[in-house]
Amino acid sequence: MTRPAGSEAANPSASSRRFLALALPSIAASLMVPVASLVDTAILGHLDELEPLAGVALGGVIFDLLYWSFGFLRMGTTGLTAQAFGRGQLGESRALLLRAGVLAMVFASLLLALQPVIGWVSFALLEGEPAVEVAARAYFDARIWAAPAVLLNFCVMGWLLGMQRTRPILVIAIVANGVNVALDYVLIVRLGWGAAGAGWATMGSQYVALLAAVPIVRRAWTRTHSAEPTAPVLSWTHLAPLLHLGRHIWLRTLALITTFALFTNFSASFSSTLLAANAVLLRVLGLASYFIDGFAHATESLAGVLVARDDKQGLRKLLGVAMSWGLATAGGFALAFIAFPQLFSLLTDQAELLAAVIAARGWLVLVLLLGSIAYVLDGYFIGLTAGVTLARAMLFSFGIGFLPLALWARYGDGGPQALWWALLCFMAARALSLGVCVPATLR
Template sequence: MSEAEPEPSLRRRFIALALPSIAASLMVPVASLIDTAILGHLDELEPLAGVALGGVIFDLLYWSFGFLRMGTTGLTAQAFGREQLGESRALLLRAGVLALVFAALLLGLQGAIGWVSFALLDGEVAVELAARAYFNARIWAAPAVLLNFCVMGWLLGMQRTRPILVIAVVANGVNVALDYLLIVRLGWGAAGAGWATMGSQYAALLAAVPMVWRAWAQTRGDQPTAPVLSWPHLAPLLHLGRHIWLRTLALITTFALFTNFSASFSSTLLAANAVLLRVLGLASYFIDGFAHATESLTGVLVGRDDKHGLRKLLGLAMRWGLATAGGFALAFIAFPQLFTLLTDQPELLAAVVGARGWLVLVLLLGSIAYVLDGYFIGLTAGVTLARAMLLSFGLGFLPLALWARYGDGGPQVLWLALLSFMAARALSLGVCVPATLSSADEKPGTSG
């Protein structure tokens, strides 16, 4: 894209990337709801509770390797923008090698991971047994999960989001079918849910093979695939991955502490905040679609050294992100009865509705942070991302959260801590934007 490219063309490309990403992202909560519905209709509650407990482990475990998706997207998009197609193909292979190494470690250490995890998590004996059965089955999905991260990142970096939607549909369709077979028909309970999730991940990987091969073949041309395993070529991905991992760890810790501190006040507040976070997560899936499009197009524009296009893209992404967040915010304020879709318990519903103002503010500031995250991932600015997230956690969230938990701040201050965290994310990334639009663009492999 040259500087003279008209804005409508950029807008069309942005929406063409964002809409399939949103649809694919929404498959995640839909699949979780179906899993919950199937397990929730069993005679015993232990399988549902066990899967919820085991799910915490995998959320933390697999989310820690999210850099395989994000790092691959940014570096691939930049190579694509520079028309270095041999390098873009090699990036998929490099990420895949790393994914297999990490997956082998997870499988080899699964006993230790399970022991530590269940030593830290609290649950009744029957619930823990169900959680262990779920863990012992789902852990075998590790190679497919991590390879799927690489595939998703590579396809997004190559500007191909429709295959991502197809892969998501296949994964969730297989998951639902296996849930019905293994849980309802065969009565395997929590273990059945684990095996179903494992099967769906391998089905997704198989579905991805022909689409990746087609994209690969279309980029062959006269450019040979760049070296895969030489250190100078692996170093940028590892360097970026380290900083994205630190960023992700701080993000996980923030929400884990928010939930844990909520439990210290009352079970009603814990449940209310859990509902509000679920709603925040649902809205975030929509905004993340725009963030993913921003990642991909930012990388391409950086590869082409098109700062004019970057300015246009950032403004476009901000408008869509804020408009989406604003739409959800208006719905939450104007129609509080929407929360009755999630709970019909009067005390819990009153707590949720009473705190929805905090949800709205967190969502609006969060939308800015999500878009800026996508922008800096596209820049492969790992140092900036890690520094901003650690600063937001250490100065924006933690002092207020500790005051809420151990001082006399109370639940309102806990929400203020989360709001401060989102504001710090938006501010700490926002102040770094002008430098990226001038002569000080961050280059892959140097800044992270």
Template sequence: MNPKTGPSGLSESLRFSRFGRLAVANILSNLMVPLAGLVDTAFLGHLDDIHHLGGVALATAIFNVVYWSFGFLRMGTTGTTAQARGRGDGVGLWLILLRNGAVALGGGLLILLLQVPIREAGFSLLQAEAAVKAAGYAFYNARIWDAPAVLLNLVLLGWFLGQEQGRRVLVLSLIGNGSNVLFNSLFIGYLGWASAGAGLGTALSQYVTMLVGVGLILRDGGFAKLRQVAPQGWDRQALKGVFSLNRDILIRTFALVISLALFTNLSSALGTQTLAANTLLLQVVMLSAYFIDGIAFATESFAGRYYGSGNRAELRRLLWLGGGTSVGLGLTFALTFNLFPQTLFGLLTSHKTVIDTVEIYVRWLLPILSLGAIAYMLDGYFLGLTAGKVLRNATVLAAGMGFFPLAMVAQRLESPHLLWLALTGLMAGRAVTLLWAVPKSLQPDPPPGTP
């Protein structure tokens, strides 16, 4: 077999234009998510009562822990789908959608059944004023009903990404997140439902996204194809591999979201003003992450395909291309917000005291976004290789040694700067440990952690 072609006969050569098209489509689709969140933040940040902004931040921390813990549905789907495509395994593509889709729907229904215990446990661990918690409750109670749609959307996104279907990913994001902006403009801006309106708008937009994604699959004759492969859905060995990979990614994701949730919780313990400022800065971190994730998603798709076809030379080129682009984007964001903090953060809130507080800590964006860019890109690379153990070990080590010790010191000394140093330690730890694993992944043997 020609090393430049895979089993499917398609060209395996990595070109910047080919990588760039998928990356741009991913970036544009990703961009719709933080823009919708920024619209929510802008609406809530301009209300007379700042408690709504803090309340949504607290409730979002809970949703991050719950939903991001199921991030393995997107991550595991993309890598396995890309590898199946690299092998030319058409039946395997539909089996991945069937199995992971069933897991997603089951997980979503379980979340709905446990919504009250999740809410009470989550808010009992979060520290905030009574008014802030009340706003958080309102957002949570409205949004929690989107759980089945959120999890199924993760599978749909991963499946489309694994096949390099960037246009479909973009369509899903444009329609789904565009509807989120419209719903929240209506519920927050016009009806004045504040945090409850933000939660309801987000929930409805998730169902819009799900319906569009299912419609795209049905248009390709997906119902008949899923029925055809359904008898093979229950394969003990295949399911064992799925759950093994998903378990490792779950642990990795859980360590990451717990770290970010603790960051928000410790911010709230430092006062509403610090919580509001850190919330705005985290919005910038998340905004840049969505850009960088566009590069990471493209890296993941190509890494899975090249690994599936055994093309190690293209994997090396992919690492340089993805890494350089990611770091460039991260530094661009950090420098822009450092140069124009009053103007850019003024778009998100009219509270001058909050912007003044932001200016004190905005320099932390430089190390966090540059190191985070490396970590996010390598996440995509190893996800494409389905090297779940590498991702699990790297993130657990980074959280345990890079974030938690510094975060505890920050809490004891009541130091926001040390809290941001802890977040920097998390990003640095992930970047260093993942870089350490790269050489082994380029050897002829299977990458470490491959199920």
């Protein structure tokens, strides 16, 4: 039987080594996602018009809400698979991938069938200038066809993380995002498709990622198949834990993406320049957060194994290691953009837009430092499959930390500065509401 990874956590130095062995490939893989988005932003930001960049930012709000509403397929699969792996139940861990895959195809089919309704409702709610909405609609019409690949990729990534296999995730990410960058260049620069080109490029890269994952999953499956037969897949007894956890993670994710959706949508209500500036800042925040997410993913995987072994000492040490690396990374990233604001010029060469971005970069630093704590704690509770804790903390952060200030910014006298205050308070509330729940998990 395979010896569960993470047993080294009883020793502090071994725990650090094991943590980094899982985290570094996951960081590199996570970075591929925002790097591809940054390429989108850089290419669109160097066009003569602002509308394609603003349109992709506005259209991206829809997909943040749409696709990441199903993020529980990734997170739930990771936590449950890690715990099954920690208990040595390899047949159950394989079955979890199949269960998640079945759910992914059901949900993807619904998204494709309902795409006219989704598009109509989305653009009725979003605010933007007419030219921006045209670009956003073109982006939506292309990218929506990625739904089956996106949701299946969530399942694959979650399963590989739970099985302590982060290097294959890096391989998948490199292949997929290399294709995305190449398609961006061809469709946007060479063919002049603008926002639609960005949508088709993203769609194509998701299917390439799925194809690249097939042989990787097959090898991992074959190596564990002889140890134990695969558990039943579709019985209610076996589906219930994934659906129960998924419901709470769905609520958590919905509140999270609604926060960023409102932030972007309220930015659009002020001006296209402010929308584009905040889009650039959020891209940079995304780059940093995906970097820190590598540590969060390692935390998910190891926490699941450790809780399955009831190793409270290992959980304490894991939290210490993960939090140290997360804060150090956020601090270094923040310092770089404070000391070298010219880094933003890599994303746009438009003077007015660049000036707006540089003027607001202090908010980015504060949000990032508080966010790093929240990201690591998210990973910890996902590994523990503590869905109720995650949902309650995120709903509190959205309803109390973000929404009042955001509404004051949009409909009162707060203005754009209050919008950033809302995002800052949201991150602080996330860190606080999750942090107060940690001691109970260690007793």
